[in-house]
Amino acid sequence: xxxxxxxxxxxxxxxxxxxxxxxxxxxxxxxxxxxxxxxxxxxxxxxxxxxxxxxxxxxxxxxxxxxxxxxxxxxxxxxxxxxxxxxxxxxxxxxxxxxxxxxxxxxxxxxxxxxxxxxxxxxxxxxxxxxxxxxxxxxxxxxxxxxxxxxxxxxxxxxxxxxxxxxxxxxxxxxxxxxxxxxxxxxxx
Amino acid sequence: xxxxxxxxxxxxxxxxxxxxxxxxxxxxxxxxxxxxxxxxxxxxxxxxxxxxxxxxxxxxxxxxxxxxxxxxxxxxxxxxxxxxxxxxxxxxxxxxxxxxxxxxxxxxxxxxxxxxxxxxxxxxxxxxxxxxxxxxxxxxxxxxxxxxxxxxxxxxxxxxxxxxxxxxxxxxxxxxxxxxxxxxxxxxx
DNA sequence: ATATAACTATACCGTTCTGTATATATTATA
DNA sequence: TATAATATATACAGAACGGTATAGTTATAT
Numbered sequence: 001x002x003x004x005x006x007x008x009x010x011x012x013x014x015x016x017x018x019x020x021x022x023x024x025x026x027x028x029x030x031x032x033x034x035x036x037x038x039x040x041x042x043x044x045x046x047x048x049x050x051x052x053x054x055x056x057x058x059x060x061x062x063x064x065x066x067x068x069x070x071x072x073x074x075x076x077x078x079x080x081x082x083x084x085x086x087x088x089x090x091x092x093x094x095x096x097x098x099x100x101x102x103x104x105x106x107x108x109x110x111x112x113x114x115x116x117x118x119x120x121x122x123x124x125x126x127x128x129x130x131x132x133x134x135x136x137x138x139x140x141x142x143x144x145x146x147x148x149x150x151x152x153x154x155x156x157x158x159x160x161x162x163x164x165x166x167x168x169x170x171x172x173x174x175x176x177x178x179x180x181x182x183x184x185x186x187x188x189x
Numbered sequence: 190x191x192x193x194x195x196x197x198x199x200x201x202x203x204x205x206x207x208x209x210x211x212x213x214x215x216x217x218x219x220x221x222x223x224x225x226x227x228x229x230x231x232x233x234x235x236x237x238x239x240x241x242x243x244x245x246x247x248x249x250x251x252x253x254x255x256x257x258x259x260x261x262x263x264x265x266x267x268x269x270x271x272x273x274x275x276x277x278x279x280x281x282x283x284x285x286x287x288x289x290x291x292x293x294x295x296x297x298x299x300x301x302x303x304x305x306x307x308x309x310x311x312x313x314x315x316x317x318x319x320x321x322x323x324x325x326x327x328x329x330x331x332x333x334x335x336x337x338x339x340x341x342x343x344x345x346x347x348x349x350x351x352x353x354x355x356x357x358x359x360x361x362x363x364x365x366x367x368x369x370x371x372x373x374x375x376x377x378x
Numbered sequence: 379a380t381a382t383a384a385c386t387a388t389a390c391c392g393t394t395c396t397g398t399a400t401a402t403a404t405t406a407t408a
Numbered sequence: 409t410a411t412a413a414t415a416t417a418t419a420c421a422g423a424a425c426g427g428t429a430t431a432g433t434t435a436t437a438t
Contacts, residue, residue, distance in 0.1 A: 225417070
């Protein structure tokens, strides 16, 4: 990938999170990235394309980071799901954290027929399914149910953190997750 | 309150939720409300004022509705908090439900110094404190902790419902709330 | 050395945005 | 019926928006 295309993506990601997507014009993006609109429109045909690519990259970056963490830890499936929210906490509390793209995007583009909304919705569903897979491998009976509960916690905590940084919401989400996971494991054997 | 001012508020509330706040211009609002910009700017000095009033009205309407529901049911504090998510579910599943203002607004206005963001943050805090009061009256020891957990569930469920209507997220939030409340009550006696 | 590709600089188009000015029409009240 | 308040109609200012056209610059590879 071109260094300029990458720089535009990085800058756009940051500006979208700190100022909002609709409030960030392409002029601002190219000014901060130190390039011109011609270059931006060479790599991204429309602003919508840019937004979609930003969302995709943000989510895959997070998923890759999370997978690495999970694979570096215990190999036992039951341990993996138990540690999930430890990593989420680490990620949310890191200085680089600026929010979750698909949560913000779905708020700015509420129309369910909008491609940006659809991608957000899909990413949310995929993350839930990812948790479901972890739960399944841990032999939890109602894996999908637990995954839905945990994804609610995740989204709620990120939302709360967005409203007020340092709110400590993630700590309570973690605590709640432990209760739910322990309960689901107990009910499965 | 003038009938026109009220109509503008109602129309703006609907449009902000269905199209997004920044994506809704004042021209659209007055066209749908069947009035003119002159009238809008007579009652609301700026668009920001209108947004703030929409947020205030939405939240107080919900709080009033919720209070009525709670007061109409059992008077026992322990029952009240147990039924909280029943009413939330009823509200979310009602056809009139279009989302939670402060959640969407905080996403569209991420800057913590923005008045709209600040009001959103305050409303989120006030709702959490409201749950905390219920928990306190039910003699729950860690009332604030439970309130934070329940508010996470609330925000996560509303967020999920926004991503995909009819996702059933609220059903699982309710189930989770029961587990948390039962646990908190057990730990308090 | 020259051709090719990548990038910059800048001006512009048409639209939409918030907000205002001006003038007219409607309505309620005294 | 006169007066005053309220609402409408419409045009416009000034800025920002997404996106394009044209021309010039730089680097690289054959």
